Amino acid sequence: MISTPDLSHLRTADYDQVYEPAEDTFILLDALEEDAEGLKAIKPSVCLEIGSGSGCVTSFIGNILGPSVLYLCTDINPYACKCTRWTGIQNKVDINVVNGSLATPFGFRLVRQIDIIVFNPPYVPTSEEEAFGAQISRDIGGAWAGGSDGMQVTNILLNQIEALLSPSGRFYLVALKQNNVPNIIQTMQEAYRLKGEVVLQRRAGREHLFIIRFVRNLS
Template sequence: MIPTPDLSHLSRDDYDQVYEPAEDTFLLLDALEEDAESLKRSKPTICLEIGSGSGCVTSFIGNILGPSVLYICTDINPHACQCSRWTGKQNKVDIHVVNGSLATPFKHRLARKIDIIVFNPPYVPTSEEEASGAQSSQDIDGAWAGGRDGMQITNTLLNCIEKLLSPCGRFYLVALKQNDVPGIIRRMHEAYCLKGEVVHQRRAGREHLFVIRFAREQ
């Protein structure tokens, strides 16, 4: 079993500003652990986590794949960027963090070069105004407010994924049942020829969470 990254350096004050790892985080870690051997065999060179928050997920991937991979994170929340750097250092993973929205800083420079993309998005259905305001405020609300159907932020990224993934790349997405998981999979296949499948799911209280893995059709 791959250990959960050490987060003992983060305080309650940090979690007042940054999303604290919860059931959705641990579901994603479980999915990545199940894919650990195949991820190693694919010999990735670039890993991008979007909305890294505490830095837990990228540190976990770093413990699977080791130092040969370039680990990049983005987050709109400046404090989350700092926490991700701290967590990487705490767990001996060299994480390069960019304060920015989604994959915008890399959509041209790293087009079709990213081997692993991970996104645990703001998936809670809210008003579109609340989601837009949360993104603009660049604080912890941006970690959960997802707009109409919880897909407002996710849809923006989905339109960019095909242009970012390397030929053998994988994209891991966390979704809520209300986000219409079959619809997401169908749309990505019809629009971009990316094959998606649910690789892990779990009920957490009233939420039914999924991890969807996408890859190019071979």
């Protein structure tokens, strides 16, 4: 079993500004652990987490893959970027964090070069105004407010994934049942020939969480 990253350096005051790891985080960690051998097998060079928050997920991946991988993270919340750096240091994972939206900071520099992409998005259905305001304010609200179907931010990234993912790359997405998981999988297959599969699902209180793994459909 791979240990959950040490987050003892983060305090209650930090979680007032940054999303605290919860069930959606832990199901993602479980899915990544189940895929550990597969991740090693593709011999990844670059890993990107979108919306890294506390830095828990990338630190976990770092414990699976070791120091040979370039670990990149983005977050719109400047305080989350600091927390991600602190968590990387605490867990001896060299994380490079950029304060920015989704994969925008990398532009065309990493076209089809990212071997692992991970996104635990703001998936909670809210008003579109609330989701837009949360992204503009660049604070903790941006970690959960997802617009009318919870897909307002996710859809932006889904349109970027094909251009970023390496030929053997894997993209992991956290989704809620209300996000219409079958539609996400169908859309990515039809629009980008990315094959999606639910690799883990779990009920957590009122939420039904899914981890979808996408790979290139090379057939």
